[in-house]
Amino acid sequence: EAQVTQNPRYLITVTGKKLTVTCSQNMNHEYMSWYRQDPGLGLRQIYYSMNVEVTDKGDVPEGYKVSRKEKRNFPLILESPSPNQTSLYFCASGGGNDYEQYFGPGTRLTVT
Amino acid sequence: DAKTTQPTSMDCAEGRAANLPCNHSTISGNEYVYWYRQIHSQGPQYIIHGLKNNETNEMASLIITEDRKSSTLILPHATLRDTAVYYCIVSARYGGATNKLIFGTGTLLAVQP
Numbered sequence: 001e002a003q004v005t006q007n008p009r010y011l012i013t014v015t016g017k018k019l020t021v022t023c024s025q026n027m028n029h030e031y032m033s034w035y036r037q038d039p040g041l042g043l044r045q046i047y048y049s050m051n052v053e054v055t056d057k058g059d060v061p062e063g064y065k066v067s068r069k070e071k072r073n074f075p076l077i078l079e080s081p082s083p084n085q086t087s088l089y090f091c092a093s094g095g096g097n098d099y100e101q102y103f104g105p106g107t108r109l110t111v112t
Numbered sequence: 113d114a115k116t117t118q119p120t121s122m123d124c125a126e127g128r129a130a131n132l133p134c135n136h137s138t139i140s141g142n143e144y145v146y147w148y149r150q151i152h153s154q155g156p157q158y159i160i161h162g163l164k165n166n167e168t169n170e171m172a173s174l175i176i177t178e179d180r181k182s183s184t185l186i187l188p189h190a191t192l193r194d195t196a197v198y199y200c201i202v203s204a205r206y207g208g209a210t211n212k213l214i215f216g217t218g219t220l221l222a223v224q225p
Contacts, residue, residue, distance in 0.1 A: 004155070033212070043156070043215040058212070090155050092213075099144070099205070101213060103155030 002027050004104035006091050012110045013081055021076045021107050023091030029102075030095035032074040036060065036087040037106075043090065049074055081111040115139070116200045121220040124194075130187040132219050134200030137181040142204045145176060146213065147185045149196040156199065156215070159185065190223045197221075 004025045013019055025032065033048035035058075045058030049068040063085055065077040074093075078085060088108050094101035117135040124130040136145065147159040160167055160174045162183070167174045173186040187194055199218040 035215075037153075042217050045212060045214075048212065088153060092155075099146075099161050100158040103157070105155050106153065 002102060004091055004093055004102050006089075006104040006107050008107060009105065010108050012112065014112055015082055016080050019078050019081060019109075021078075021089060021091075021109070023074045023076065023104060024072050025074075025091075025093040025102065026072065027093060027098075027102065028071065028096070029093040029098075030071070031101075032068065032091065032093045033058065034064070034066065034074070034076050035090045035092065036085075037090065038087050046076070046089075081109075083111050085109065086111050115202050115214065116216055118198075118200050118216065118219045120217070121222065123222050123224055124187075124190045126192060126223050126225050127189055130185075130190040130194065130221055130223070132185040132187075132198050132200075132221065133182065134185070135182045136200070136202045139180050139202050140204065143202045144205060145174065145180075145183050146201045146203060147172070147174065148199045148201065148213070148215075149194075150199070150218070151193075151196040159198075187221075190221075192223050192225060195221060195223045 007022045030051045034046040035043040037043045044060045046064050047066040049055045090106050091104040092101045144161050146161040148156040150156045160172050162174045176183045197218040197220050199215050201213050
């Protein structure tokens with residue numbers, strides 16, 4: 001089954017404690033991206049990757065890092081989380097002849 | 113900023129067709145119209161896309177005006193499970209790779225029993 005998986009699904013952490021949210025896709029897609037969703041602001045892109053070792057900033061990259069060492073994985077790293085990073089995060093992938101982008105189930109992060 | 117304008121919310125009776133409009137007056141020649149929906153904080157789900165011709169799949173139909181400045185998503189027989197936020201997005205596609213999707217605030221479709 002074609003899917004994008006994210007882990008963890010829910011996370012409560014404290015300010016400053018480094019964390020990683022993993023994202024993996026099984027469709028051999030070149031393109032992967034991360035979004036955050038906040039009430040009243042919709043989905044905003046954080047980072048995206050057009051292929052392995054190629055990443056670029058989206059609209060709200062501050063406070064986040066990503067890496068793309070393998071085609072299937074695109075982890076989102078928060079080196080020093082702050083309360084304003086409390087949000088719902090989605091990973092997505094797409095590419096090839098497929099016009100559809102596939103989204104993961106979301107990770108709800110709370111930073112206290 | 114999103115390049116599309118959609119009504120904030122719409123109601124539809126169960127079993128009836130839901131027609132969701134979208135204005136994209138500044139669309140470029142190489143930009144596609146995509147529709148996604150999001151059911152209560154789940155990941156957005158692709159519905160359909162088109163360039164200039166009308167399109168139909170198992171979920172919906174997409175009607176694009178001849179000047180491509182607006183489109184309508186049609187859910188032919190809405191069910192309660194179609195209650196969701198529907199996003200109309202215009203985006204180009206380069207070199208076979210999908211491109212950035214800019215989500216606006218979408219239309220909250222409430223299907224009423």
